[in-house]
Amino acid sequence: MLTCPDMRDSWHWFLKNTLIRYKDFQFSFIIMKKFLEAYKGINRTVWIFTVVMFINRVGAMVMPFLSIWLKEEINLSLAQTGLLIGVMGAGIIAGSYLGGFLSQKIGSLKTIKLSLLLMGIFLILVYYSSDIIVLTVLLFILGCVQEWTRPATLYFFTQSLKPENLPKASALYRLAVNIAFAVGTTLGGLLTAISYAALFWVDAITCWFALIFILVALKGFNDKKETEKQKIINSGKTNLRIFYFITIILFYYTLFFVFFNSYPLYLKDFCKIDESTIGILISGNAVIIILFEIQLVNYIGKRNLNTRAVGVGLLVGALSVLTLLSGSSLTIQIIFIILLTISEMLCLPYLWAIAAYLGKESNKNIITWYSFFGSVAFMISPVITNFVAEKSGYDIAWIMISVFGFISLAFFILLRNSGEIFLKSES
Known part of the structure; x- marks a missing residue:
């Protein structure tokens, strides 16, 4: 049978743990609420x-x-x-x-x-x-x-x-x-x-x-x-802005798809990383996106930073590939994946929106061409990267891919300076 002090200690233990669990639940609820908002x-x-x-x-x-x-x-x-x-x-x-x-x-x-x-x-x-x-x-x-x-x-x-x-x-x-x-x-x-x-x-x-x-x-x-x-x-005619946008898509997606095509081979053959570790590294990209992308998009949207986000994303993408010139250590690979994923989260959601704007103002086929040149980039990315890597080494290949990123950034600046690139709310 519990004595009075024992009962008080038990009661204090119960209150303390209940409050801690309640606070944990409250914190989780707030996080979930913000996630859904x-x-x-x-x-x-x-x-x-x-x-x-x-x-x-x-x-x-x-x-x-x-x-x-x-x-x-x-x-x-x-x-x-x-x-x-x-x-x-x-x-x-x-x-x-x-x-x-x-x-x-x-x-x-x-x-x-x-x-x-x-x-x-x-x-x-x-x-x-x-x-x-x-x-x-x-x-x-x-x-x-x-x-x-x-x-x-x-x-x-x-x-x-x-x-x-x-x-x-x-x-x-x-x-x-x-x-x-x-x-x-x-x-x-x-x-x-x-x-x-x-x-x-x-x-x-x-x-x-x-x-x-x-x-x-x-x-x-x-x-x-x-x-x-x-x-x-999708009414309108083709103009120079469409060319700028298609060039951005072709060069940036060629850079981006390196991650899924040539990069795993680089990890295996050049960095001598085993398959299980490669799988963990590649999956890190998806984990970061699942945890942070929607919150980042929401933050950018509330502050009307869409245009700046794409520009920064293209720059980070180009710089991320250059980090691979620093060595083949696991730390370098983690830095590369984090930077490329940040670039992806800043660019890809907004490239859709730009395609919608240009589709409304300029060319009825822009959404089709957006998908088409994205698919072309998916096909040519491993071909040119692996070819250059085999003939001249991975360092030259990464420099070439990084240049593609800077080219996409240059054409984005041209596109941005040519007029509006995001649809305004019609409500």
Whole structure:
């Protein structure tokens, strides 16, 4: 039985720990409240659409393991595997343009629905095909139809949101994609341990599940109204400002995609870092984005620092690559990843918004070209980086890529000085 002092001590212990837990809960609640407030202005339709894209991206498990499947399961040579991946990349470039074209002609939501349906079908067809010619054709088509969603997503956001909320929507979308990619890649690795059939079928089923979800959740969405709005948003003629913007996209994305293509190879071959550590380093990019991007976008938006943010982001991107000249230590790699991720968070959400502005004021195809040249950059980035690294060494390659960053910054200054680059609220 407790004595009075024992009871008092127990009561003090209870109060102390309860208050501490209450304060911890209160702090967590405040953090969560601020996190959710950062998304204020994004309507229900965009939230539903982002959930659909999350489902689809979680299921995008085949791509990280496609080259392994072609080489190990289909028994293709390394050269044949590279050729087929290249053909699929060509399909992605074609799809980025065709997706924008379809979004204008039939509506962005219809384009996404069609993409989800066909992706599931062609994933299954690819798995059950072993003839190299048939595989080549099917992979080109698969790359094409899966890329339709990229320009269609930008069209959808442009039509569904007020101009000032586009960067927030971009940050939300990128948050969903980064989480989904981490989850999907992990699940994909587990499924390959079972069988590649499971990998392809689960990927296809998630495409169809996302399609069903969008049919039910956005049943009343008027795609015809979207198309009418597109004609207003995308009226105008091509001018020099479009050239400036496309140049920014081509050079900056070539720099940015080094992180996903050539940089892991550099870590393995030059820095002698093992695969598990490489995986942790690369995933650090997604972790930083998940934790900080929406808060950063919200801060910049409240203070109307959009233009300055992009300029600083392009500069930081160019400087980040130069840090790789300092050595191959793990510390240097961490600094590079942090700087490049900061650049990404400052640039990518706002490049969407600039595309929307130029689409309204200058050129009906600017969103399509934005996606198209982004895809081109994805294809050429590893080609030119690896070629220069092999012929002249990684230091020369990094200097070249850094110069690309400074070129994008120079053209951004030209674009900024030529007039407005962000849409103003129409409300």
